[in-house]
Amino acid sequence: GENILSVNQLDRDCIERIFAVAKKMEPYAKKQKRTNVLEGAILANLFFEPSTRTRVSFGTAFNLLGGLVRETTGMQSSALAKGESLYDTARVISAYADAVAMRHPDAGSVAEFATGCSVPVINGGDGPNEHPTQALLDLLTIERELHRFDQKIDGMHIALVGDLKYGRTVHSLSKLLCHYKDIKFSMVAPDGLQMPSYILDAVDNAGHKIEIVDKMEGNLAADIVYQTRIQEERFPSQEEANKYRGGFRISQSIYNTHCKPNSVLMHPLPRDSRIEANELDNDLNLNDNLAIFRQVQNGVLIRMALFALTLDVADKVEQYEVAVPW
Ligand code: CP
Numbered sequence: 001g002e003n004i005l006s007v008n009q010l011d012r013d014c015i016e017r018i019f020a021v022a023k024k025m026e027p028y029a030k031k032q033k034r035t036n037v038l039e040g041a042i043l044a045n046l047f048f049e050p051s052t053r054t055r056v057s058f059g060t061a062f063n064l065l066g067g068l069v070r071e072t073t074g075m076q077s078s079a080l081a082k083g084e085s086l087y088d089t090a091r092v093i094s095a096y097a098d099a100v101a102m103r104h105p106d107a108g109s110v111a112e113f114a115t116g117c118s119v120p121v122i123n124g125g126d127g128p129n130e131h132p133t134q135a136l137l138d139l140l141t142i143e144r145e146l147h148r149f150d151q152k153i154d155g156m157h158i159a160l161v162g163d164l165k166y167g168r169t170v171h172s173l174s175k176l177l178c179h180y181k182d183i184k185f186s187m188v189a190p191d192g193l194q195m196p197s198y199i200l201d202a203v204d205n206a207g208h209k210i211e212i213v214d215k216m217e218g219n220l221a222a223d224i225v226y227q228t229r230i231q232e233e234r235f236p237s238q239e240e241a242n243k244y245r246g247g248f249r250i251s252q253s254i255y256n257t258h259c260k261p262n263s264v265l266m267h268p269l270p271r272d273s274r275i276e277a278n279e280l281d282n283d284l285n286l287n288d289n290l291a292i293f294r295q296v297q298n299g300v301l302i303r304m305a306l307f308a309l310t311l312d313v314a315d316k317v318e319q320y321e322v323a324v325p326w
Pocket residue numbers: 050051052053054055125134268269270
């Protein structure tokens with residue numbers, strides 16, 4: 001019955017328990033097996049900011065466990081546009097739903113909503129603050145990708161590249177990596193978009209090594225290269241955002257020149273295809289080490305695990321298996 005609002009709630013034991021349940025979900029996500037363990041349960045999927053994969057994968061994860069999904073999409077189509085408070089919205093939704101997944105443009109908004117909510121609330125991204133389910137799926141992806149090369153998270157080198165200031169996924173991921181040992185971080189961002197100091201302090205206090213650099217050249221030879229989108233919607237003005245357009249683009253030629261032979265390329269997505277040069281160029285699409293669509297698959301597993309754990313059915317998934325008729 002717990003909320004998942006921030007990665008600050010999670011220690012290494014919690015992370016490993018979530019990963020163990022996530023891996024158990026794989027045959028259900030692949031539809032080799034079916035379970036109705038959440039039959040009759042209703043998820044309120046409340047998205048007050050644009051989303052494709054987080055919204056759809058929360059809904060898919062709940063459906064794969066046998067539950068039903070109701071959703072709002074966008075601030076303007078909800079009563080928040082009429083001035084309703086998050087607290088009142090939460091009291092109302094508590095009367096209908098058994099769990100809530102929520103995204104909102106303001107930092108702290110999901111936690112505020114949770115104060116009025118009597119069912120578990122999972123944060124699907126609150127402004128520039130946190131995106132805990134993305135961080136968990138990223139961490140699971142890192143573990144699985146490194147495993148292909150007999151490597152572990154402990155001792156790895158990760159380069160975080162792009163908009164580290166507004167990119168909430170790299171904030172949450174960096175905090176989760178504080179539970180691991182001897183990691184080298186390369187924070188690769190233009191001066192105006194570097195990682196906030198509170199995250200740098202947390203990473204430093206965990207005993208990790210940090211290099212802060214303002215260019216990609218010579219700084220991408222990492223086991224994991226994690227690129228983020230320039231978060232234009234969070235900039236004070238479009239002119240400010242335009243300054244960074246097209247910079248920090250990783251193409252196959254940059255990969256060949258500056259990455260390691262098997263650097264794994266990650267990105268939370270979406271890639272902004274409106275920008276003439278993608279952050280992760282389309283010419284990488286057939287690169288075996290491009291893990292971006294494997295991240296998406298791991299996202300369903302993580303969200304299934306979090307629903308099963310917060311609704312206390314993680315040990316009953318097999319008991320409620322049903323036949324696959326197709
Ligand atoms: N990674 C991510 O949060 O994507 P969406 O904005 O499409 O949900």
